Structures are given as structure tokens and as C-alpha cells.
Amino acid sequence: MFYNKSIFITGANRGIGFELVKESLNKSAIVFGTFRNKSKSKELYQIKSHNFNSFQMNVIDEPSIKEVSNKLTKPIDFLVCNAGINNGFGNFFDKDHSHEKMLEVLNVNVLGCILTIRNLIKNLNGNAKVILISSTLGIQQHTGATATIYRASKAAVNNVMVSVSEELKSRNITVVSFHPGWVRTDMGGVNATLSAEESAKELIKSFKNLSLKDTGKFFNYDGTLINF
Numbered sequence: 001m002f003y004n005k006s007i008f009i010t011g012a013n014r015g016i017g018f019e020l021v022k023e024s025l026n027k028s029a030i031v032f033g034t035f036r037n038k039s040k041s042k043e044l045y046q047i048k049s050h051n052f053n054s055f056q057m058n059v060i061d062e063p064s065i066k067e068v069s070n071k072l073t074k075p076i077d078f079l080v081c082n083a084g085i086n087n088g089f090g091n092f093f094d095k096d097h098s099h100e101k102m103l104e105v106l107n108v109n110v111l112g113c114i115l116t117i118r119n120l121i122k123n124l125n126g127n128a129k130v131i132l133i134s135s136t137l138g139i140q141q142h143t144g145a146t147a148t149i150y151r152a153s154k155a156a157v158n159n160v161m162v163s164v165s166e167e168l169k170s171r172n173i174t175v176v177s178f179h180p181g182w183v184r185t186d187m188g189g190v191n192a193t194l195s196a197e198e199s200a201k202e203l204i205k206s207f208k209n210l211s212l213k214d215t216g217k218f219f220n221y222d223g224t225l226i227n228f
């Protein structure tokens, strides 16, 4: 089901995005991966596969997305909006919740998804799947006082996912969001329960099973439904 399918992954140079690239290549997909800085993308550059292409792109810089859109030679079957940031796990009194830092989190996590989809829409295949990497921290029923703006950003990602899914339903495009698990990356930290490789393997398995009946839904990495 993944052989010769094309998958476009933002934030592909490290963490979950990088493992999604590797797992997709293992499954014989054609992979497009984006990075921001060459200097932070050494591992990505070491991938030697004729099925892999990398592009410099910042999800909050529309011209950079348009440039990539114009360079793509194959329609996208799976668009994975994975790039994201967290400004720390403090509450809103914490210095990490300065106005500037909060705007940055909302900008990258929420607007970054919208800008990516808007500018790559013409590259999507007829029955493409658009996947927003969200988080269970964005679920509305919670009792956590920490990571205030990160939670809000992921709640917004799920909300945006619903709007976009409604918009694209008539084009047979499936739009969903996924929680990748608590994953050992720079963001997830060393105590997280899953390796990035384990998360990516399960995510790819779950992506393969998606169809239009799933549109507008939020899933765990193992494909189980999450109420948000």
C-alpha cells in the first residue's frame, strides 16, 4: 500500500519527522522532506536514495513553501504537517510565556499547518491524505496548568483540521490529526515512553489505513481514535 506512494514531511531533519522519512523509505515510498537549516540537517543529507528529495522550507515563510511547490515533480499522496515547536512546559506566568514566545508557538504550530496546506494544495493527488501532527496535550478536557500556549496551539491544530477536512471533503481529500505518542526527541525529552523510530513505524502503518471515512478525526499513533 505504500510502494511508490509519495509522502511529503515537514520538519524532516530530526525527531519524529526524520524517522518518518526513514520508515517511508523502508516501505518503498517516494519521500519529500523539508528542513530549515542545512547545518542542522546532516543526517538528512546522509540519506542516499533515489526515492528521496529534500527541500529547504520554513512553514511560516510562504515564499519558501511556494518555491517547493513549484519544484515538486510528482503529486503528493500523503502530506504530513509535522514541524512544530514548544516554548517549554511552564505555566503562563513562566518567562517562556512571553508575548513574543507565545506568538511564535501559535505561528509555527497553527499558521504553519495552514500555510503549508494552502500552498501545497495544488500538488495534492485526487484522494490525498493530509495529516496534522497534533498532541493529546491539546485535548479540551484537561486539568493541566502547564504548557499553556503549546496546549492551546494543538487544540487549535485539531480545530483547524476539522475546518480543512470539511473544505476538502468534496475533493476526496482526507484530513486528520495524529498524536505521535510521548516520544524521545529534543521536544519530548529523554524520559518519554517511545523512541522516534517506534512512533514513526506505527504512524506509517496507521497512515496507510486512512480513507475518506476518517476525515475530521483525531487518532493516536497506533490508529485508535481520540476524543478531542
Ligand SMILES: NC(=O)c1ccc[n+]([C@@H]2O[C@H](COP(=O)([O-])OP(=O)(O)OC[C@H]3O[C@@H](n4cnc5c(N)ncnc54)[C@H](OP(=O)(O)O)[C@@H]3O)[C@@H](O)[C@H]2O)c1
Pocket: 010, 011, 012, 013, 014, 015, 016, 017, 035, 036, 037, 040, 057, 058, 059, 060, 081, 082, 083, 084, 085, 108, 112, 133, 134, 135, 136, 179, 180, 181, 182, 183, 184, 185, 186, 187, 188, 189, 192
Ligand atoms: N516528542 C513528543 O513527545 C511529541 C508529542 C506530541 C506531539 N509532538 C509533535 O510532533 C511534531 C514533531 O515533534 P518532535 O518531537 O520530532 O520535535 P523536534 O525533535 O523538536 O523537531 C521539530 C522539527 O520541526 C522543525 N521546525 C520547527 N519550526 C519550524 C519551522 N518554522 N519551519 C519548518 N520546520 C520547523 C524543526 O526544524 P529545526 O531543526 O530547523 O528546528 C524540527 O525538524 C511536533 O509537531 C510536535 O508538537 C511531539
